[in-house]
Amino acid sequence: MFNKKHLSMAAVLIIALLIPACSGGGTGANANVAESAGASSQASSQSNKNDTVVDGYPTFGLTPDSPQAFDIFFNFTWWPDTDWDGIIPEEVTRVTGVSFNVNVALDEQQMGVMIASGDLPEIVSTQYLMSELSNSELCYDWDTLINQYGLDWDIPQVAKANALSFTQEEDKYFTIMSHFASTEDWRELEDYGVGAAMTGSLLYRRDLYEAMGAPKLDTLDDIKSMLIMAHEKYPDLITMQFNPGTDFWYFKEAFGLGQGDGQYVEDADGNWHTVLKDSRYRDFLVYLNELNRAGCLSEDNLTLDGTTLAANVTDGNCFAMVHGTQGAAQAFSATLQEKVPEGLVYEAPVVGDLNGYYNCNIGYLGTFISKSCKDPEKAIRYLQFCHSEKGAKLLQWGREGQEYTVDEKGTPTFSKEWNDAVAAGQTEDIYKTYFYLGGSKILEAVGRCAAFDPAQTPNYEVLREVYGNKPWITYATPVEGSKEKVVFDKLYSGTTSHLRTYELKCVYSKTEAEFEDNYTKMIEIADQIGAVDLETFMDARIKEAMVVYGVGIGA
């Protein structure tokens, strides 16, 4: 039935099918691209490559005559920039030749499933699951790429230390976090005389507040009184809601607990304890629960997304909202006034314990070059561009001479068009400032706040003086694969963690007795999960981490 001709055809067919199957399996094929480029014969041309300058921008070997489009995935459901267009992306492509096909996460589980399937886009930008991505099977480590392609990039030790804190492979870092700012870095804002850290703020309807007689807003009790008064006077409005991204930040900070990204707090003796058992945390829960029982909160907050919640403010259906600093008040006002001409949104002043205004940030965005990347050399060179001063300014402030000019101190003055866009909340429609990948929190703070009406953002100067960073708490997070990490994740990680679940149960308790019951259960279950042993472990680990950052005993 089968003759030689049939057999030979079948053999050819099988070989033809096998060749791409053997070579095309993600890591294999693309690894070759990286490895082949590391040959020594290319070394002489590398130094020339590193020095390329296009229109005044150091582009580190990238040129517009060699375009490259990458698939990029932003692991944030709320990411505002979903298309590579607008003034900044177009300028970036004009000088570097790089562009992106942008994909944004549909939900917070998507990244984990993508890792599990091994099906990663070429570039992944995330704040979560960075330990899982710091893995040679999935992504390129940066030292290897920098050495192979002969990049002239001296990455600061602290930036490497931040990335090494969550890596799965010793001494290999797979990203450099954007937006790392130490407490000392934050003091630079005082020199600029403008801006404040992106942290929690309480936006409120200033026009309605004035109609209530403008009660004083100097303390947490004043804030509570204002909200209860607003609930009584405007019963048809949602009194206060929380933005999913910034959540309870404003109140946690005011109670001395930091932004909420650190699960451990320091006592007077310099020892570290779980926030769950801290008296300030209980006070914070009691405070919000009292607001809930006074009718100021709505459980609907838990089921609505950021867009719907923002619409509640801009449609005039909400009195106050916990949001972020850096421009939200101005942008919300502009949109609100389209429906409510007299509507005005202000940020409430910084109140409470000023020691609580800090985050625990080792950086914001980790960008990873996955093994499916078609051109890892261009990818790493592009990331070097993003982390350079000129690149970061272009990505966050736009084009020098057009969107901004700087004085001798480096303080920018932005164009009328830029300021108008900021005031109208249209920065992302016109400029697209979220594609930074590298970037600096200080530049971001200055850029976002340069055009603010100071009246709408009272006492930012206080934030500029007091705001700090305690990165050692995040640095000390247990490593992937350890039993401590399992307990840590159960207690603290994600929206379904024990802390988060019971925090909400306590806040939304309907009676004082229910609150006490939930609070007691929260502590009991935490101990059952392993909070006590973890606290001992974390105390030692945070103290070790403090040394890395030059603080604490032994630094």
Place this chain on the structure above:
Amino acid sequence: MKKSLVARLLRQRWLQLFVLLGMAYLVIFNYMPMAGIIIAFNNYKLSSGILGMFTSPFVGLDHFIEFFSDYQIGDLFINTILMSITKLLFSFPLPIILALALNEVKNRLLKRTIQTVSYLPYFISWVIVYGFCNIMFTKTGVINDLIAALGGERVAFLSNPDAFLPLAVFTAVWKETGWWAIIFLAAITSIDLSLYDSAQVDGASRLQRIFYITLPGIRPTITVVLILALGNLLGGGLSGSNFEQAYLFGNAGNLERAEILQTYIMKVGLSKARYSYAAAAGLVQSLIGLALVGISNFTANKLTGEGLF
């Protein structure tokens, strides 16, 4: 005998090819992945590649012990089983009742309209259904407006743990009843019409005809559908995916009732890259499913003399 079998297979070779394709599908996508169960007994990491499934350090029953000692385990089992059984209790008889009722409707236009309207929701995805609910059931939604207009107090349907199950059952019944009614209607059409004529001549009432002819006539279909539903009880039975409902309708407010085994496996296992732990939890769920199929089949055989095997 052997020769004749080979001869028959050869004669049917092109038809057998279709069977082979189906079998290949089963082997590749259903049986071969079972080898992955091994990672439930070791500490598999993605960095160790596919071979790592077999070479990762053996940890015995550690993942199962951790799973069964999780503080949520009681709630997880209760929620999963409660959601499955409650949905089955409502979603299993309702399509039969709807099919029986539709069978009695003599106006063809009315019958077809009801049939179409009732099965259309089946084609709407759970994401869209959740979207509808998010508009209708919030505290400021139309349902609460209605409750408030009638003098009642607004209810946080979407974030209240006590409201999760009724909402899950209500949406499942709304979405799936019409579709399953078609299966039973099809079974009813196969009943010999002369039985009805004879019963009518003997003076049987309409209800008597339903109870003594229609229901016994579709009993084999009811049994098979019930066994299939019980086999997939933890997955949602007849009434759509438990996972999709719990995942979409679950939120921080109602998590104590909305967290079920499948969503837990997704969140604690897959999305935190704890594949071995996820495999262990998944295996437990599969074993429960297998036991349910066996028990339901045994019970059906005993009670009705009919079963799948």
